[in-house]
Amino acid sequence: MFNKILIANRGEIACRVIQTARRMGIRTVAVYSEADANARHVRLADEAVCIGPAAARESYLVADKILAAALQTGAQAVHPGYGFLSENADFADACAQAGVVFIGPPAAAIRAMGSKSAAKTLMEKAGVPLTPGYHGDHQEPGFLAAQAEKIGYPVLIKASAGGGGKGMRRVDAAADFAAALVSCQREALSAFGNDHVLIEKYVLQPRHIEIQVFGDSLGHCVYLFERDCSVQRRHQKVLEEAPAPGMTPERRAAMGTAAVNAALAVGYVGAGTVEFIAHQDGAFYFMEMNTRLQVEHPVTEMITGLDLVEWQLRVASGEPLPLAQEQLVLSGHAIEARIYAEDPDKGFLPSTGRLSHLQPPSASAHVRVDTGVEQGDNITPHYDPMIAKLIVWDADRTQALARMRQALADYQVVGVANNVAFLQRLVTTPSFAQAKLDTALIEREQEHLFPALAEAVPADVWMLAALSVLQSQKDAAALPAMEPDSPWRVLDGWRLNGTSQQTIPLRCGDTEQRVTAEVVVDGVLLGLGGDPVLARRTSAFQVQQVQLGDRRLTATVVAQDAHLHVFCHGQSWALTKVELLHGEGGDDAHGGIHAPMPGKVIALLATVGASVEKGTPLLVLEAMKMEHTIHAPAKGIVKAFYFSAGEQVGDGVDLVDFEATE
Incomplete structure (x- = not known):
């Protein structure tokens, strides 16, 4: 077994590998760009080496810099994580030439499966069912358009060297093909350095089911059951679960056998995923093989009780697979949700900024959070905007779904736009709840996921925000700069001939509310137009135990500049304090x-x-x-x-x- 490994990646996967390596007594070396100097994976590793500027092409994608760091620190092996160099055959070769073990498949296997076109040709020869399409090298636009006509619309244009939804376009009509092809090729060239594409028949209402395979250098290969990754947006996975709902033992065995045969055909070693497009009737077609560990591997770990990173390390060091096929046991159900810094209401546009408040649900045997960031860290424009992966497990899908709903209700993020509320709606859609899965689920459930009318803000939320404003005023009055004996330090509402009352104007979206607050002996009387409610905080800010009338509730209010983020009743609201003394500026003359x-x-x-x-x-x-x-x-x-x-x-x-x- 290795004594020291270098992790040629960043973010949550680097942190994930460090966790297993530390448990196994293996020292770790992190690499980082200038933008990641204070990143969590750098803080967790035993050593860290800076490899260049923020741009990935000048740092994380430069094989020479990574190998130099490995040799400099005495690392015996390199774990590539996923993305970046994880599926780069030239990098695997370079590791071998430098005398450093590449923790992944042989370069020949990466090359065989790295091109979607070549992989499909190989699978066709091996008898694995394929989706109808064109997978050849002829890339002239007119020829590709003719192939699309031959296949029949709708078709899918896919980057041959791609993955993660990049370089992929669905085309429904011939008139749209040329523009989609140019966009797809441009994005593929930018992401993968290769604009080669293939054309496939777009299967209507398809499910995306993938099989986790694992091989060793002794010729053994097993499958660790399946994952359903059908819930996607822009061809990128949003929710993943294992096992796939409705999977029969016979179909699982058939797909598992096909996946193992695909891996054996290329002499596969290590962790890999064979992805299939599946019809609702059970028919399935080979789509691609990802020659690396997948983002969604935790759901497989949760249903098998195995550590796939440990398996990677053992296999890469020459050990046989820890278990044979008949020893593998599937237990319970797991679901993974990807928490992203993005705005679902703006087409899932990525968001950047500082995570001023980040509170994930508590980890347990049922809840797991894999993350590369902590409170105070920044989401930058240089890399994928993932905040974390939230994984839950329970005895069956119904219970696992309940765990996910609760875990999402407990997830708090402030500082960047995020998809937590969207995910809460997604897991409660009728389609997902009833396991009616296909890759168009999000489009089909638009009305549920993007309601035309915003829900009314509960009275509790306005009152909690008002209490936060009052507390901020009290904290400001108690600052050291204030004279210690000044009466203005005490905001107790005392008046010589009356009571102290103020109005706190707040806004949420297009709704504005004015909360009246009158300080009394037992607390604060808060009014929203009706009878005032006696409110009293019984614990410290930010997490509040609040007494509202005869009810006590727990809530969190995070103040950020003029904004107040209220987490209550398993939901969140972003409110703004309105300054009554300032008029609001008009729009520019031109609509920039x-x-x-x-x-x-x-x-x-x-x-x-x-x-x-x-x-x-x-x-x-x-x-x-x-x-x-x-x-x-x-x-x-x-x-x-x-x-x-x-x-x-x-x-x-x-x-x-x-x-x-x-």
Whole structure:
């Protein structure tokens, strides 16, 4: 077994590998970019080496720098995690040449499965069922369009070297094919350095089911059951679970056998995942093989009781697989939700900023949180905006789903837009609750997931926010700068001939509420237009035990500048303190369109002076490895573009001078 390993990755997977290595008595070396100097994986590792600037292509993707760090620190092996260099055959070769063990499959296996086109050809020869499509090398746009016509719409354009939903477009009509192809190739080239694509028939109402396989250097290979990853947005997984609902033992054995045969066909060693598109009737087709550990591997660990990173380390050091196929046991049900810094209401646009408050649910035998960040850390525009993976387990799916609902209710994030509330709605949709799964579930449940009318803010929330404002005033009055004997330090509401009452104006979205507060002997009388309620805090801020009339409840209120984030009743609300002494500024004369995040302008899609309809694509912005199309907010005229293709832009800067005409 190794004494020291280097982890050629960052974030939660680096922290995850460090955890297992430490339990096994293996020392760890982290690598980090200048943007990650204070990252959690750096803090957890025994040693850390800086390998370059923030941009991944200048740091985490530079094999020479990573190998130099391994040799410098005496690491015997490199664990690539997932993403970055985990599926790079040249990097695996470079490790071997440097005398460092690559904790992953042989380079030949990565090459065989690294190209989706080549992998499908190999699987076809091995008798594994394939989705109808074109997987060849001919990449001329007209030829590919003809292939799409031959296959029949809808079709899916996919980056041959891709993964994670990048470089992938669904096309429903021939008229849309050319534009989708250009966008797909551009994104694939940016993400993978290869714009080669394949065309496949888009299977309607498909399920995405994958099989976890594991091989050793002695020729043994097993499958560790399946995961259902059907719930996706933009072809990226949102929820994963194991086992797949409705899976029969016969179908599991058939898919597992096919996956093992696929792995054996390329001499596979280590952890891998064979992904299938499955029909609702049970038929399945090979989609691709990911030659690495998957983001969703924790659900497999929860239902098997195994540590897959430990298996990786043992197999890479030459040991046989710890268990044979007949020794593997499936127990219970696990669900994973990916907590992202993104805004679901704005097309899942990534969000950046400081995690000023981060409180995950408590870990237990039923709840697990894998994360690469802690409170006070920053989500930057340089890398994937994942905050954490929330995993729950219980005896069956119904109980596991209840665990997930409670865990999400307990998850608190302030400082960046996030998808926690969206996930809460997602796990309660009829489709997911009843296991009616397919990759279009989110689109199908739009009405439930994105309600047209916002729910009314409960009275409790307004009162909790008001109490927080009062507490802030009291804390400010008690600052050391105030004279110790000053009567203004005591905000007890005393008046010579009357009572102290103030109005606290608050806003949530488009709703404004004015809460009256009158300090009395036993607490504060809070009014919302009706009979006032006697309120009293019985524990310290931020976590409050609050007495509202004859009810006691637990809540958390986090103040951030003029904003108040209230966590109560398993939900959260973002309120704003309204300053009554200041008027609100009007909009600019021109309807400037601003950058929703830092990024790079990839393409300008409209011409200056053009009259466009609402929703017309204006430009493409690349951020966090994905392309984001900026659309016209209304019917109007494009007056000017402030940036050219290829230029970097900052968060919130003006992109387009746009004049609305309606």
